[in-house]
Amino acid sequence: MTEAPSSAPTNVTSADVELLRVDHVGIAVADLDEAKRFYAATFGMRVVHEETNEEQGVREAMLAVGDDAGPRIQLLAPARPDSAIAKFLDRSGPGLQQLAYTVADVEAAAAALRARGLRLLYDTPRRGTAGSRINFVHPKDAGGVLVELVEPA
Numbered sequence: 001m002t003e004a005p006s007s008a009p010t011n012v013t014s015a016d017v018e019l020l021r022v023d024h025v026g027i028a029v030a031d032l033d034e035a036k037r038f039y040a041a042t043f044g045m046r047v048v049h050e051e052t053n054e055e056q057g058v059r060e061a062m063l064a065v066g067d068d069a070g071p072r073i074q075l076l077a078p079a080r081p082d083s084a085i086a087k088f089l090d091r092s093g094p095g096l097q098q099l100a101y102t103v104a105d106v107e108a109a110a111a112a113l114r115a116r117g118l119r120l121l122y123d124t125p126r127r128g129t130a131g132s133r134i135n136f137v138h139p140k141d142a143g144g145v146l147v148e149l150v151e152p153a
Contacts, residue, residue: 016109016112017112019109021071022101023072024062024073025098026099026100027076027097028077029077030089030094031077035061035075035077045064046063051130056128057083058076102151102152106151107124107125119140129150132150133151134148135148
């Protein structure tokens with residue numbers, strides 16, 4: 001294993017991509033209200049943010065786990081039948097839909113990944129949860145996992 005130069009930040013996994021931490025795990029659900037009740041009653045999770053993202057066609061809720069400092073669980077339900085989440089549910093059913101990482105700069109991360117030959121879903125970042133900027137690595141280029149890059153607002 002090659003060690004990073006001493007000038008490289010210690011909190012990132014690759015200096016050009018700058019993954020800072022796991023941001024959230026996205027779970028596709030058919031009914032957001034039912035899923036929120038399940039996660040609260042079963043695991044004691046609490047909703048810390050909820051919104052409808054019209055551009056993405058999704059209703060979503062971010063749930064906190066434990067001490068509230070770590071990654072979130074994101075419940076994603078379709079807001080319209082032509083959304084990516086509706087199509088995912090039709091194709092795969094409910095379940096794990098994405099793994100998201102916080103990045104320092106979503107455009108720089110996307111450029112670095114493209115330079116490595118990976119495909120990203122969007123040419124330019126789009127609006128994500130709470131005004132964040134997002135892009136996705138195509139699952140065919142990431143071992144079957146939809147990887148989301150999140151630059152917080």
